Amino acid sequence: MRLKLRGKSFGGRAVLGPLSLEVERGDRVAILGPSGIGKSTLLRIVAGLDPAFDGRLTGADRLATVFQEPTLLPWRSARDNIMIPTGCDGPTASALMDRVGLPGREAQYPRQLSLGQQRRLSLARAFAARPDVLLMDEPFASLDAETATRMIDLTRDLLDDSGAGLLLVTHDPQEPARLGARALRLSGTPAILG
Amino acid sequence: MSNAAPASRPYSGWVPGLLSIVLMLALWSVVALITDRPQTTPAPWTVAARIGALATSGELWFHAGMTLFRVLASFAIAMAVGLALGLWMGRSRLVDSWLNPALVIALNIPALVVIVLAYIWIGLNEAAAITAVALNKIPVVTVMTREGTRALRPDLDDMARAFRMSRWARLRHVVLPQLAPHVAAAARAGISLIWKIVLVVEFLGRSNGVGFKIHLLFSSFDVAGVLAWAFAFVIVMLTIDLGVLRPWERRANRWRHDEA
Secondary structure, three states, X not given: OEEEEEEEEEOOEEEEOOEEXXXXXXXXXXXXXXXXXXXXXXXXXHHOOOOOOEEEEEOOOOEEEEOOOXXXXXXXXXXXXXXXXXXXXXXXXXXXXXXXXXXXXXOOOHHHOOHHHHHHHHHHHHHHOOOOEEEEEOOOOOOOHHHHHXXXXXXXXXXXXXXXXXXXXXXXXXXXXXXXXEEEEEEOOOEEEO | OOOHHHHHHHHHHHHHHHHHHHHHHHHHHHHHHHHOOOXXXXXXXXXXXXXXXXHHHOHHHHHHHHHHHHHHHHHHHHHHHHHHHHHHHHHOHHHHHHHHHHHHHHHHOOHHHHHHHHHHHHOOOHHHHHHHHHHHHHHHHHHHHHHHHHOOOHHHHHHHHHOOOOHHHHHHHHXXXXXXXXXXXXXXXXXXXXXXXXXXXXXXXXXXXXXXXXXXXXXXXXXXXXXXXXXXXXHHHHHHHHHXXXXXXXXXXXXXXXXX
């Protein structure tokens, strides 16, 4: 995955300046910066959710996103929430649910799971897509310290096992270290990587 | 979580509902007895006897069947076209600005005008009858679907795009489940509106169906007959509502409840 950005603006206001970013399988990159700096905007561009930018996004890698919120389909069972978006088969989905600590929860609907469980399900969904690069948008924010630690460890283990790359967006400088990721800082107006 | 209340509601609603029907029948009986004019205010048992006679002669099933066929055909067309138009208008502001004036006009054209014009332009046939009814209903379904489409969750849309879900999978698993309450409301409101319009269509230009029978009975001022046909068909429609639409709605809303 390779992004050469000349700039990104919203209604005439420049948010992101010229920057280039490259993440490959096995690479782990974290983008740090205060909220409102444009981290999520950058991630949305990489994820292909915002095509209105000045620059070039190249690479045929498979990407999968873990959003800030679990963003599950409330009307589909936990297992369908993994299978439908990613197209993986039932046994794979069940195996991943075991892996993230949700064994036997296949038939439950998202609202029957706690928020921590929903986030783990969302993580399982992303890995079910067999990504070359995993994109994560503040996935550990708004979790209590203990749950966040467990989620970070789980994410690291899954990255180790699958060999997927990581592009993480966060405001917490401790997260990159715990995930073994190279930290880049986004700052200035319009924001650039430093 | 305290979600016991919605589950017990249908049962507690039965008793007052049943009592109110009994009360209405009693009131009707009293009025019929006091006025003592069986020609214009027939008693409930007279009407019930007529329904029984119609049912045993087989006449009821043929004409009610024809009416039901027209109801279902125009309902299916109206739901399909209305759903597609509503989705299109809800998703694209440009399409909405172009089609909205036509929609507002369509919503305000009297049903009778559409029916008369359909019979003149298409001819006095089945196609004209069904088209006229569907045309009357399409704008309402369109508006309800459009409102639902505008309220679609953007975060789920992002998720579907980020995971490269196919168009069909997005429609089926992301969009339609969110529209289900709006579609169910449009269907329930629609089926009752449609059968009333079907009767007018039959009254004006068909030679079978409940509306046609009412036309004949109207010419002979047979009030008991008119009421018998009307109530018989109300029972048919209520059966569909209770037996088909409500269970479907319950099934579609299963995920909202906590049953483990």
